[in-house]
Amino acid sequence: MILKDAVAIVTGSSSGIGAAIARTFAAQGCHVVINYSRNADGANAVARECEALGVRTLVQRADVADDADCRELVAATLETFGRVDILVNNAGTTKFCDHANLDGLDKQDFLDLYSVNTIGAYQMTRAAEKPMRDQGSAHVVNMASIAGLAGVGSSIAYAASKGALLTMTKSLARVLGPEIRVNAICPGFVQGEWLEKGLGKDTYDRLLAKTRAAAPLHETASPESVAQVVLGLIIGGDLTTGESLLIDGGAHLGPAPGRR
Numbered sequence: 001m002i003l004k005d006a007v008a009i010v011t012g013s014s015s016g017i018g019a020a021i022a023r024t025f026a027a028q029g030c031h032v033v034i035n036y037s038r039n040a041d042g043a044n045a046v047a048r049e050c051e052a053l054g055v056r057t058l059v060q061r062a063d064v065a066d067d068a069d070c071r072e073l074v075a076a077t078l079e080t081f082g083r084v085d086i087l088v089n090n091a092g093t094t095k096f097c098d099h100a101n102l103d104g105l106d107k108q109d110f111l112d113l114y115s116v117n118t119i120g121a122y123q124m125t126r127a128a129e130k131p132m133r134d135q136g137s138a139h140v141v142n143m144a145s146i147a148g149l150a151g152v153g154s155s156i157a158y159a160a161s162k163g164a165l166l167t168m169t170k171s172l173a174r175v176l177g178p179e180i181r182v183n184a185i186c187p188g189f190v191q192g193e194w195l196e197k198g199l200g201k202d203t204y205d206r207l208l209a210k211t212r213a214a215a216p217l218h219e220t221a222s223p224e225s226v227a228q229v230v231l232g233l234i235i236g237g238d239l240t241t242g243e244s245l246l247i248d249g250g251a252h253l254g255p256a257p258g259r260r
């Protein structure tokens with residue numbers, strides 16, 4: 001797929017990974033829809049950065065847990081640009097809770113995380129299905145996590161919501177072809193505010209150093225490196241659908257035998 005003059009909706013692009021994806025697409029000449037739920041200032045700042053790269057933007061508030069908001073986001077995109085080529089379901093939320101503390105999560109926590117991380121991606125994909133099919137060649141990328149593969153991460157509820165997103169990626173890939181490819185990205189430790197705020201600075205620094213040291217590539221992901229993988233998946237890999245791609249510098253492999 002060629003991104004020049006394509007149109008991408010990136011949910012949750014007011015900060016972090018979503019913002020980096022929007023900038024990366026814009027650098028390829030792709031017009032971008034910047035979505036936020038609370039951080040309007042961040043979204044507007046990302047839009048200005050994208051426009052400085054020569055593309056058009058639309059900034060739209062939408063809570064992806066709300067189906068009417070999802071439909072409005074797609075409708076506004078069509079009104080502004082007349083097409084949708086790429087949907088990145090990046091919006092995500094969590095509650096940090098030690099996995100051993102089973103009393104730390106209640107039913108509402110699971111429902112809150114599932115509503116955004118899993119149902120949000122479903123609702124956005126459903127809203128964008130028709131215009132994406134009309135393009136003949138379109139792509140959905142779901143931002144999952146190593147948490148969904150390995151049952152790790154900020155809480156059991158978060159890991160479960162991302163595991164469900166991975167399963168949904170396969171189901172959707174099966175029914176949305178041949179016009180739409182659906183793949184998932186699974187970042188490991190991503191440097192930035194999400195983990196720094198959630199873990200606290202000291203734990204964040206300690207875990208960052210430990211993860212880097214353990215990774216064969218001696219590095220963990222950044223929002224920009226995740227965005228590059230999303231780009232690669234879209235512009236290459238025309239026959240890849242229903243897959244998930246792990247980005248963790250190889251940390252999941254563990255040390256080489258004899259180096260434990």
Ligand SMILES: NC(=O)c1ccc[n+]([C@@H]2O[C@H](COP(=O)([O-])OP(=O)(O)OC[C@H]3O[C@@H](n4cnc5c(N)ncnc54)[C@H](OP(=O)(O)O)[C@@H]3O)[C@@H](O)[C@H]2O)c1
Binds near residue numbers: 014015018037038190
């Ligand atoms: N950081 C990591 O280590 C890591 C690792 C693996 C996967 N991920 C995933 O990567 C994605 C982006 O996270 P990030 O690290 O870039 O954190 P972030 O900077 O906090 O970004 C989260 C984004 O999601 C948006 N969002 C949250 N709830 C929303 C809702 N209901 N509707 C629409 N947008 C909503 C936020 O917008 P507002 O601020 O405007 O609400 C923000 O733009 C998430 O799906 C996360 O699960 C992160």
